[in-house]
Amino acid sequence: MNFDIQNDPVVRIEAGRLRRALERYYLVVGGRDPILIEIPKGGYAPRFCRRVDHPGQAKLQLTSNQPEPVPLRPLLGSSRGEELLAFTANWLRCRWFAGVSIALMIGLGLLFVGISDLPIVSTIQKERIAVAGPSIIVRPFINLSGDPEGDVYAAGLSEEILAQLVHFKELTVFGRETSGAVPAGVSAPEIRRKFGNRFTLEGSVRMFDGRLRITSRVLDGATATVIWSDAYDADLRTSSIVDIEMSVASKVATAVAQPYGILFKQMASSRETRLPGSEAYQCSFRFYRYRTTLDAREHLPTRECLERMTTLYPDYATGWAMLAYLYLDEDRFDRNRRPGSPGPVERARKAAQTAVRLEPQNVRALQALMTVLFVLKDPAAALRVGDQALAINPNDTELLGEFGSRIAQAGEWKRGAALLEEAMARNPGHADYYVGILAFAAYMQNDDKRAVELIRGADLRRFPIYHLVAALIFARAGLHDEAENSRVRFLNLRPTFFDDFEGELDKRNFNTRDRVILFRAAALAGFPVKPHIADVKE
Structure with missing residues (x-):
């Protein structure tokens, strides 16, 4: 042998x-x-x-x-x-x-x-509440090479994609027992009728001249249409098969399962989201739609929807995590603040803790807890939780963007900007929010040229705080007319912001060095900064 x-x-x-x-x-x-x-x-x-x-x-x-x-x-x-x-x-x-x-x-x-x-749905159901939303079966990949070695690659790739997908808690993933029970040649609608999944992911591998070509696609069981496909090439002579599998699976999982990815967009346009019993998914969709705009008109109905959902499904950790963000925004962005006690931050803390207690490995729950801890002025603990979440699912663009912004605000501007750029590259459709933060990061690293380019591409209408960032950037770059225009617009939107400028920076956890930079920058841009603040020394 x-x-x-x-x-x-x-x-x-x-x-x-x-x-x-x-x-x-x-x-x-x-x-x-x-x-x-x-x-x-x-x-x-x-x-x-x-x-x-x-x-x-x-x-x-x-x-x-x-x-x-x-x-x-x-x-x-x-x-x-x-x-x-x-x-x-x-x-x-x-x-x-x-x-x-x-x-x-x-x-x-x-x-x-x-x-x-792992939170995979198998042929034997766990005793757990099933929440409506996107669901998918990963069929075993097919070896088109005729070479027995390709069977090993196909099996490994199917397994790796399955392992990557289960980290996205908004998605229900059927286990290998189910996918293995699907006969060859069965259509996506037939699979759906038998198992109840909405989507089917399938693919193939082909070996030739020391290279490996992998194709993958997703079919909608409701319409029998292909809603996404892609192909990946790798050199077996220069890369190990394990590295190839992990890289391709990461790309597939990110494209398919991210909160703003193809499955959620397909579900958003589906009539099924308006059927009885689908309120849980409607709330999830509302949440991500709100997160892309931070529109005050979307905040209240989204919060009410999530409160109904967590009452109906009290074990749904992701729902509690989403609700934590809605409570935080009452305080952070002055969105529909509910009077009385407990206050919004305390409600957010309890919701995030409930989410983590229900599912300690739920990335969205950890992300919510990270954000709450940051708001509670414990950035060190917040970043530890963020690191834990990133280790669980490095493909989650929602987490990458949020974690990157927190790292940047804590003073690690280079590392934070790198995570933000990765989030933008993987999810360009949700880039508007990240652009303004990247512009700010470039400014704090003294890259004025890049900061100007980025802030001119930011959506200042949807994110008013970026008018302040724009004024700082334009003033230091010597673009005085644009700086003045941004200054006037921001003060019209937030006339009392500089009444307690120190408090505003304190809420955002800026370190001493960065505060000094921002005090002086605000004064240079013509904002009403108190003299004793503007003259502070490092």
Whole structure:
């Protein structure tokens, strides 16, 4: 038997899956495990180490403003886990191959248990409220090459796309048991009639001359039409199949499942969103429509819709996360403030904590908690939560944009701008809001030319605060007429803003250095800055 353990693609693929399964386990279930098992990149020999040797693996420290996470179902009892790890370590001292075999068995066990906890709809339904909205089945990709090796690539790609999609909590993803039960040649409407999913994702792989071509498309089961398709090419001689799978799956998942992506746009134009029982999805759609405009007229009906939805579906974490944003905007943007106690920020905090308590790995819930903590003037805790959310789903453009803006405001302008640019590149249809923040980031990094270019492309009508940013940018660039025009417009919209300029900057968590820059910039632009503020020194 000629089996090359170092070069056979099956080994590389399975090792990559095991490596990701271990990473997922320690992020979710094994967050407090004292012993870590690693499969280093470039090799297959497992490595055992204590958690104290890996400070980067430390569990997220919760502040007093954060809820305690709900304990997840443990993988093993503590004593059994310790015995298994000790047993494995002893065998590893004997033979490398035995260590690899045991690590593979442990990894497959972790993968099985981890997958059972993922929010995927399988043929056996979990006891959980099913909320109306986009739903999708990922059919196994087809190998068109005739080469048996292509079967491995097709299976791995299908699995990776499935794993990437489940991180988008607004989307219901059917599990591999369901997709495996779909006969070949069955149409999207037939699949829908049998399983109830709205969309079907399918694709193929083709190998030729050391290259791999992957095509993918999404069909609407309601209309039998192709609503999206794309093709990806990769060189098998220069890239590992695991890297190719992860890269392609990331692109597919981002295009298909992001909150402003093709599935949600298709659902928005569908008559199904107006049928009885679909109010939950109507609220989600209203929320994302409001987020693109921040229109005061959209705020109240969206808030009321989400309040009805969380009453009807109290276990729907994403609904609570959305509601937290609507409460925050009562305070941040003076949108339909509800009188009485508790106030909007306190209601937002409770809603975000409820969302995280229901689903500790829900990216939208963590994003809401991050934003609330930032508003509560705890930027360090907010950014830790943002880092956790980004680790769970780096493909979520809604999170990328929000997290990038918070990082920038906290003083890391370069890193924040990089995340914002990535969000814009992945989701150009939602770029209006990001452009103004990018312009501000360029200004704070002393790139006046880029700042001017960007602010001229920002939607100043929908986001009035950008008139202030524009005035600062134009004034320092010597564009005095444009600076004056922006200054007058902003003061007409926010006449009392500079009555407590220090308080306004304090609410936004600007550090000392950036405050000094903004005090002087506002004075240069002709805003009514109090003399003792304008003359402050670093």
